[in-house]
Amino acid sequence: MNFQSGFIAVVGRPNVGKSTLVNELIGQKLSITSHRPQTTRHRINAIDTQQNYQMVFVDTPGIHIGNNKAINSYMNKAASSSFADVDMIIWLVEIFKWTKEDARVLEHVSKVDIPVIICVNKIDKSGSVDKILPYLEMLGEKFQANEVFPLSAFDRSHTKQLRSLILKYLPEQDPIYDDDYITDRSQKFVVSEFIREKLMRNLSNELPYDITVEIEKFELDGKMYRIAARIFVDKASQKRIVIGHKGEMLKKIGQDSRITIEGFLEAKVFLELWVKVRQGWSDDKRALASLGYD
Incomplete structure (x- = not known):
């Protein structure tokens, strides 16, 4: 065939x-x-x-x-x-x-x-x-x-x-990837993106694009993944918005993220989130590279 x-x-x-x-x-x-x-x-x-x-x-x-x-x-x-x-x-x-x-x-x-x-x-x-x-x-x-x-x-x-x-235009040639691949990106990358998605959806217009996510821990413990992620923002005022009143916003983002990540990994997930200010990261090439934008 x-x-x-x-x-x-x-x-x-x-x-x-x-x-x-x-x-x-x-x-x-x-x-x-x-x-x-x-x-x-x-x-x-x-x-x-x-x-x-x-x-x-x-x-x-x-x-x-x-x-x-x-x-x-x-x-x-x-x-x-x-x-x-x-x-x-x-x-x-x-x-x-x-x-x-x-x-x-x-x-x-x-x-x-x-x-x-x-x-x-x-x-x-x-x-x-x-x-x-x-x-x-x-x-x-x-x-x-x-x-x-x-x-x-x-x-x-x-x-x-x-x-x-x-299929009218796709070349006839062998597969490029093994048939069990769904992406060229790592699970850690996809998980960090899912967390960023929930940040953008929950924060709506409160927070501009001065926000990114870095996975610090990604471990399979038996049948459960233990994941820790740090959310970087540009200003201290943005950190307060992400955390929310009595931590309610960060809790909501964590809950929404966990549900999507569990669906992707097909396993239970224990997720921890922290927020850290890293001023000017989105306009600093060195900072971007360290956060995976390379």
Whole structure:
């Protein structure tokens, strides 16, 4: 039987639904999501292996403009580097929206000579076909994609159709990873991301992006994982917000994190969280490297 495999970059502006789509395509939660832009900071490979194919989806940070901290530079480099190293691209745009950041993605996509599928997301909110056609025509004038695919990332029939479309362009070659791999990242990395997701979801607009997570202990004790993580913030005032009144916010973040981590590790988890101020970490290349942004 002929086997197909390859790297598929999922690209687009921030907060367009890339991580949600990747999770749907591999059939489990791996990439973190929130309603806030720039939730995804790292490039992560999410691997779907079946009998006749292996699709390696490269989830990328959103390409964004402005906010010139070292961390923003890191995120844009992580996103733009993915265009050169893949076999095909899924470019996610949102119906009826076209921003300066979409135009920046277009600049990158226009430079590559590989198959590109434009997925038009949130089609479920678009109304009649008559309203959609002008937007699709506008996209066609800007870029001649191999395929344009209307999509609701939460509709599983859509993601099934999208997989079939990907197979039209995926190269015939041996698997890239062993068939039991679901990501190229370590369990520790994924766990730290899950904790950061819960921070972003629970803190909403109270706290900007001056927050990251480092795993200090990750041990399997019998059938239970014992995990300790340190949450870094930029200011003492932010530390108070993360901890909350009588520690209630940190407790809630810990409870939400533990449930998601247990689902991922398929085991009981004892989780400890601390909060520490590390001033200026998000604009310090050395600090970023020590925290895994390298």
